[in-house]
Amino acid sequence: MFIAAAIAILVVMMLALARALMGPTVYDRILAVNMFGTKTVLLISVLGVIAGRADFIDIALVYALINFISIIAVLRFFEYADERKAEQES
Amino acid sequence: MRDLFAIVMLFGIYSLLSAGFFVSMDAVDVALTEAAVGAGITTVLMLGTLALTARTEKRKGHGPLLPLLVVIVTGAALIYATLDMPYFADPDAPAHQHVAPRYIQESGTEIGIPNIVTSVLASYRGFDTLGEVVVIFAAGLGVLILLGVAGDRRHDASPSTMQHHLVLRVITKSLIPLILLYALYIQFHGDYGPGGGFQAGVIFAAAFILYSIIYGLNSAERIISPAVLRFLMAAGVLIFSGTGVAALLLGGNYLDYDFLAHDPVHGQHVGILLVEFGVGVTVTAVMISVFFNFSGRSNARQETGKQ
Amino acid sequence: METVVNILSWAFLLAGAFLGISGAVGLFRFPEFFTRLHAASVTDSLCAALIVLGLILQSASLMLIIKLVLILLILTYTSPTAAHALAKAALHGGLKPVPDGEGEPSSKS
Numbered sequence: 001m002f003i004a005a006a007i008a009i010l011v012v013m014m015l016a017l018a019r020a021l022m023g024p025t026v027y028d029r030i031l032a033v034n035m036f037g038t039k040t041v042l043l044i045s046v047l048g049v050i051a052g053r054a055d056f057i058d059i060a061l062v063y064a065l066i067n068f069i070s071i072i073a074v075l076r077f078f079e080y081a082d083e084r085k086a087e088q089e090s
Numbered sequence: 091m092r093d094l095f096a097i098v099m100l101f102g103i104y105s106l107l108s109a110g111f112f113v114s115m116d117a118v119d120v121a122l123t124e125a126a127v128g129a130g131i132t133t134v135l136m137l138g139t140l141a142l143t144a145r146t147e148k149r150k151g152h153g154p155l156l157p158l159l160v161v162i163v164t165g166a167a168l169i170y171a172t173l174d175m176p177y178f179a180d181p182d183a184p185a186h187q188h189v190a191p192r193y194i195q196e197s198g199t200e201i202g203i204p205n206i207v208t209s210v211l212a213s214y215r216g217f218d219t220l221g222e223v224v225v226i227f228a229a230g231l232g233v234l235i236l237l238g239v240a241g242d243r244r245h246d247a248s249p250s251t252m253q254h255h256l257v258l259r260v261i262t263k264s265l266i267p268l269i270l271l272y273a274l275y276i277q278f279h280g281d282y283g284p285g286g287g288f289q290a291g292v293i294f295a296a297a298f299i300l301y302s303i304i305y306g307l308n309s310a311e312r313i314i315s316p317a318v319l320r321f322l323m324a325a326g327v328l329i330f331s332g333t334g335v336a337a338l339l340l341g342g343n344y345l346d347y348d349f350l351a352h353d354p355v356h357g358q359h360v361g362i363l364l365v366e367f368g369v370g371v372t373v374t375a376v377m378i379s380v381f382f383n384f385s386g387r388s389n390a391r392q393e394t395g396k397q
Numbered sequence: 398m399e400t401v402v403n404i405l406s407w408a409f410l411l412a413g414a415f416l417g418i419s420g421a422v423g424l425f426r427f428p429e430f431f432t433r434l435h436a437a438s439v440t441d442s443l444c445a446a447l448i449v450l451g452l453i454l455q456s457a458s459l460m461l462i463i464k465l466v467l468i469l470l471i472l473t474y475t476s477p478t479a480a481h482a483l484a485k486a487a488l489h490g491g492l493k494p495v496p497d498g499e500g501e502p503s504s505k506s
Contacts, residue, residue, distance in 0.1 A: 066130030
């Protein structure tokens, strides 16, 4: 049953990747990367429980935090870029 | 595609996939480092660079055919080379023959910590790790020298633009202590599970970077000032090499931890603890410094652009 | 007791997988950014919670359970926040939700 869950998560990751490559606006890409990250955390947790080792979950935990931080950083980057563009135009 | 931002995002996904490969190959420490560094800090720092430079690549003089050819030829040569390599996990492979069996067999008795990766990294190959720490220190120095020591910046009087992001501020306020605690756990748990100085340093730095992103650079610099960071960068390397010198003074070779305590196994434990601590301190300080520097420059450019 | 736990965890994992896939299909096929955001983030948070709950019911050692609980807490804490931040940034950047039909991004691509 874990295999089924793992395969489902992999399918979701493929779809998210497709959206990351095609998304017309940049926010689509950010959304897709965020989803990819969360699914990676889930995938590593599933692998960890399958293997019965608690160490894998450490990696998943680190990645969950890092994913959150990089999404916030990306959005902040956009705020800066927009403000600079607005100032240059005004 | 020439949109550099999309490329940075794709780089993040690629690092993630590599971390997945490492996990499937049962290399947990490497996967941890790859996830923390490759997918997190590198993305943030590259975005900082993009904020300082441009968003799209300049049109190149030549078409894409030549690079494609080079990549195909190199890739084909590499694949041809791997055909000759021994099978994965083959016990007769040369990589597993000479020192590896000794490390694996003797690590338990000589050093006595469960995580063999840490024992190899910090004790058997301590010199390599010293070199790595010095490289990170040099990188931090390079950034400071090239981008200015972050002292010539007018403090922006405008309030932080994240002032109105109430949800984010509340969430990060409660999340940051937990991240710091987790970083400490990874630092000192490196003896027993995946972890160690490098990963812990990156996570520590990530907590401070998160604070700096949400609350603005000035608040972050009041908490941990650039002068303290410069001191910490050097202090980490000092702790590491100091451990080696202490071993020298106590009668052994440089970085021979056996002499640091009353019996060799305890000496090894003490040595590994100190060395990993030094690594963690330097990595944290360098990452935070680099990020502060990038943000400071981007603020300064905004200021001069306004005036 | 064993079978109840097994059936429960099966149910959680299946529900989580189904939600995840439907969220991804929504991400792939919805016409406009805000609709995709809604599909992706809502299903993402719930899918993650359900799958981790299913894993908790199946894990062998106490250490594993504690760490999975931590992951559950962190994901529940940060996924909705990230979605909120994304929506806010998109609005701030000029993207407007269009009730019917294709959305028109104002300046980005």
